Amino acid sequence: MGSVAEALREAPAALQRWRRDPVVVQTLRSTAAATISYVVALWLSSEPAPLTAPLTALLVVQVTLYATLTTSLRRVNAVVVGVVIAIAFSVLVGLTWWSLALVILASLVVGRFVRVEEFVPEVAISAMLVLGVTQVASTAWDRVLETLIGAVVGLLFNVVLVPPVWVDTAGESIGDLARRMRLLLLDVGEQLTAPAPVERVAARLHEARRLDNDIADVDAALRQAEDSLRFNPRVKEGFLHRIVLRTGLDTLEICAVVVRVLTRTLTDLAKRRQGEVLFPQETGLALEETVQHLADTLVSFAVLVTSTSTGGSAAAEARLGAELEAAATARHRAAGLLWEQAQADPGLWHLYGAMLAEIDRVLDELDPDHRGRRLMEELDRHAREQRARRHRIRSFARPGGGS
Incomplete structure (x- = not known):
């Protein structure tokens, strides 16, 4: 009984420590933003499971507003570049083993030039996902829409709920x-x-x-x-x-x-x-x-x-x-x-x-x-x-x- 009472007395202090812990704050904020972006994407996207939106929000929402702004721009840039590369290749050659290799190579090279930094692999990932579907054009624009939804939700999340000052x-x-x-x-x-x-x-x-x-x-x-x-x-x-x-x-x-x-x-x-x-x-x-x-x-x-x-x-x-x-x-x-x-x-x-x-x-x-x-x-x-x-x-x- 004494241990329970002691735990209850220490609960406010423990809660305060968790609120000041960047890992805890990041986990809760990322989870909420990803969930909200998925709900919004279900309304606006024609995809039955628009997982790109929560994925984008999960990567965009950082601990600080400054990091969120800079990350949003780089990630959206990376996805759009990847979609454009996929559309170009699908019109010219379609999906084969060698065209897939060329898409990956082109995406990684172009990603370096457009300066998306840590999102260079995202350029290739976006291109491969879009290239692998049947209706390339519609899926490409759905993916861009979902990416924008995730980025906007992540950004608004930090604007409305201002992140802590560390x-x-x-x-x-x-x-x-x-x-x-x-x-x-x-x-x-x-x-x-x-x-x-x-x-x-x-x-x-x-x-x-x-x-x-x-x-x-x-x-x-x-x-x-x-x-x-x-x-x-x-x-x-x-x-x-x-x-x-x-x-x-x-x-x-x-x-x-x-x-x-x-x-x-x-x-x-x-x-x-x-x-x-x-x-x-x-x-x-x-x-x-x-x-x-x-x-x-x-x-x-x-x-x-x-x-x-x-x-x-x-x-x-x-x-x-x-x-x-x-x-x-x-x-x-x-x-x-x-x-x-x-x-x-x-x-x-x-x-x-x-x-x-x-x-x-x-x-x-x-x-x-x-x-x-x-x-x-x-x-x-x-x-x-x-x-x-x-x-x-x-x-x-x-x-x-x-x-």
Whole structure:
């Protein structure tokens, strides 16, 4: 009985998670759109089972309105091109094994030229289905009609029922990435004051390399968020949100690369130490403190770039500034101790210098001033592209401009 009551209490939270899950949303929206398009096609098409309409709607309806618009155009283009090719071949040669081969070849080649991208196979599929029937002309136009029905239903489905904005999901992914990098740096810091076998230090290097997979997952979530902001009537500053999140991920990606290089440097140092402590106690503690502050700056930075309120952004920026200042102070003290170590053991000065340079690179990337310049550069670049695009449109619209 207790388990049932507990499940009932957790049901609202589980429902909320499902509503925020892109897979669940995509499944429900695609099912509804495909079903509606089939019902509409039964009314308008002469085919007894117009399955092309739900198939088109299933492929057209994406998680975001922007993806739906672009996919609809490419898919309709692919089907129409395939139907035209099938009609031409049916009039000339009919259906034989060699004409089928020519239809497939022509469809795949033409599909590349008309730039339907992932729907190139759909050109050949449409041509084969139309070529294989007896009454080619009527079936061809029925197929075009069903395709248009599926595309229109899928488009209207996302216009009337505006799809969610996936900024929060992308923000959570960015935050998770920063926390994973923080945990990695904390593990690295613990190795600086204890005996460090090469295998243990190298394990952190392998973990840093695996961050590339995490970054790819975050990039996919961010692309989905960027698409959800385009053409979305519920979003007023979509472009600014996209720029903030994208530049934030770019910064974390650079930091991940630097962290990987840092673990490579420590692995090289561990090989020279042959399992002994990497640094004397005082130097190791200073470096550990530096790395700990560096780890905290990553999370503060992620909170800053994903914050959606002015107050939250201001608080996150203040925390980031404090962490950066503390990290710089600890780094300065560690640099002095490393200089003394390098004088005692000149053969390791290049590794010490590399460590300090890698720490400096992360601090520079996370600096709010550096981020401000990066944002301004992206905004200026976008403004230049918009001006150039408007200029091309005006030039083409002028008499003789398109010739």
